[in-house]
Amino acid sequence: MPRRRTAIVLAVVLVVVGIPVLDALFGAYSRTGGGEVAVVRNGGFFDNNRIRQIIDPGSGRTYVGLYSKVHKYPAQQRFYTITSNSSKGDETGVDVVTVPSSDGVNMGIEGTLYFTLNLDHAALRTFDDKYGTRKFRGGSGDTAYAWEGDEGWSAFLDQIVRPVIDNDLRSQVNSFRCAELVSSCALVQNTAQVTPVRTGQGAQPQSNNGNIAKVQNAINTSLAQDLQSTLGGNFFTNIHFNLVRVTLPSKVQDAVDRAQAAFAQVSEAQAKVASAKAEAAANKARQDGYNKCPTCARIEELKALPQGITVYAPGNPNGSLYAGK
Known part of the structure; x- marks a missing residue:
């Protein structure tokens, strides 16, 4: 009877103590894939919560310490898409940046931002201190850390990076008139701003490809600086914004269609x-x-x-x- 009681006690001790210890031992190792980098933070019972180490992309199994927390971020080129196609944008539903031109016409801007997370260890440590220790609210309404998969990363981009993109687009587009970016806009401008109708022809459409290229180049120059200033560090590299399309509001576009039909x-x-x-x-x-x-x-x-x-x-x-x- 005493031997049986001893066996039961040993079994309970094994379950209560042994399993957590084994779990901690197995969890003390981690590794990264080719497209991710990891920031490791201490997390033991008697340890601090400071950054312990950085694990570079494609590493082998690495000892990270008992109960440490591993924050994995994307290491490959990423992109953030703004489009009217609800199935392709990074935000749910129709997602277009609406900004006014210099002559007061609201214009829809669609494009894609390409970038890569800075893999410098010092930059990663600062980035994790600033943005890896707080949660962000995504399009679904749920909150997540930036390192919690695609949902958390997208929530971080929506709340932190997207306002910078919107501000840059607003600043650059506001320096051009509507007709300089969308040539058909000249058909419905005020008569004081367009060429009078002669022999059935309205204002001659302008070639706007050069102006769109100017907007895109200006955004690529200013966006890198603004992101570094707003985020508080050089966290993104290889930044490039590709301006895909400039659209008119539906009512303005309808007026353009009617004017073109009349002409x-x-x-x-x-x-x-x-x-x-x-x-x-x-x-x-x-x-x-x-x-x-x-x-x-x-x-x-x-x-x-x-x-x-x-x-x-x-x-x-x-x-x-x-x-x-």
């Missing part, structure tokens, strides 16, 4: 007028020729007779054509 109708009417004038000129020239050469007119008249006519009597009041074999 198309004017062009069609002008084409008909030009065709009629050309036909009248041809008829006049033809008649002038007949007046100078009556014989030529008679020959043309004979050529116009239907086939099968053998007798032609132009002076017959009952009819001038007789069919025969």
Whole structure:
């Protein structure tokens, strides 16, 4: 009986003490894949919570200490997409940055920000101190740490990086007029701002590719500086913003479509007028020729007779054509 009681006590001790110890021993090792980097923080019962070490991408199994916390971040190039396609944007639903042009037209900006997390160990330590120890609210309403998978990383980008992108887009787009970025905008501008309609044509559309390139280049220059200033460190490298599309509000676009349809109708009417004038000129020239050469007119008249006519009597009041074999 005592031996049985001793066995039960030993089993309880093994369960209560042994399993946690084994779990801690197995959890004291970690490794990273090729596309992730890890920041390790102390987490023992009698330990502090400071950063212990950095594990570079693609490492082997590494000892990180008992009860340490491993924060894994993406080490490869990442991107943040802003688009009207609800299935492709980083935020849920239709996601477009709406900013005003210099002449007050709200314009939708779509594009993609490409960047890479700075893998310098000192930068990673600072980044984890600033943004790895707090949670961020994602599009679903749930909160997560930046190192808790794609959901946590996206929540961090939405709350910290997205406002910087919006501000840069607003600053750069506001220096251009609507027609300088979307040429069709000239069709519905105030009459004081566009060329008056002449011969059915409105304001001549401008080539806006160069202006869009200027906006994109300006954003690429300012965005890196603004991100470093706002985030408090050089945490991102290889920053590049690709401006994909500039759109007009639905009501403005509808007005553009109506204006283009109206100009198309004017062009069609002008084409008909030009065709009629050309036909009248041809008829006049033809008649002038007949007046100078009556014989030529008679020959043309004979050529116009239907086939099968053998007798032609132009002076017959009952009819001038007789069919025969």
